Amino acid sequence: MYLKLVASLLLASSLFYSTNTKAECLSELSMPKSNICVSLQWNYGPFLNQYNEATVTLNALDAEKEIKTEKITIFPWMVMPNHQHGSRPVHIQILREHEFKVEKIYFMGGMMGYWLIKIQNLKPDNSIIEEVNYRVNF
Numbered sequence: 001m002y003l004k005l006v007a008s009l010l011l012a013s014s015l016f017y018s019t020n021t022k023a024e025c026l027s028e029l030s031m032p033k034s035n036i037c038v039s040l041q042w043n044y045g046p047f048l049n050q051y052n053e054a055t056v057t058l059n060a061l062d063a064e065k066e067i068k069t070e071k072i073t074i075f076p077w078m079v080m081p082n083h084q085h086g087s088r089p090v091h092i093q094i095l096r097e098h099e100f101k102v103e104k105i106y107f108m109g110g111m112m113g114y115w116l117i118k119i120q121n122l123k124p125d126n127s128i129i130e131e132v133n134y135r136v137n138f
């Protein structure tokens with residue numbers, strides 16, 4: 001049981017690191033204009049009808065170039081058949097450059113739709129330079 005857990009943790013961490021290299025960044029989590037590959041790790045959750053917590057890290061798609069960020073915003077977003085909507089406000093703490101702890105991520109349950117975490121790189125006037133949609137699987 002213990003060994004099995006260790007093995008799966010090792011596998012999970014090697015998968016996590018493999019997303020940091022240019023060739024292996026998932027296309028849905030990459031922002032090519034900004035040279036960003038997004039990694040999201042759940043610290044708690046994801047669960048419906050509860051507050052969840054994640055750490056979001058921005059890595060360089062091309063390690064030889066700088067990440068180009070203006071303003072980063074991260075929030076839950078639900079896509080339903082006829083409309084889309086957000087949730088309660090999250091709390092974002094900057095852990096270090098390009099690393100964010102996102103607390104109070106709330107996913108309302110019982111709706112016909114799916115939840116995303118949107119990570120956006122914004123201009124100072126809040127227009128979107130690029131965004132990625134992380135699909136939440138419960």
Ligand SMILES: [Cu+2]
Nearest residue numbers: 078080111113
């Ligand atoms: Cu909904």
